[in-house]
Amino acid sequence: MEFNMFSGIIGLIIFALDVWAIAQIINSGADRNMKIIWVLVVAILPVIGLIAWYLAGPKSNLG
Known part of the structure; x- marks a missing residue:
């Protein structure tokens, strides 16, 4: 139960x-x-895409 x-x-x-x-x-x-391309990578490969985006992806213009 706890694992779930x-x-x-x-x-x-x-x-x-x-x-x-x-x-x-x-x-x-x-x-x-x-x-x-980046949105597709993050959507299709959630964990790997998130790590790849964090390391090499485009950053927001907001900050």
């Missing part, structure tokens, strides 16, 4: 981080095609 709840919480955290990353990608100054 723990994995559900981890899944929810990853989902929230992916949504945040996609919002950051959309608000970045990157080329439109690069934004589409």
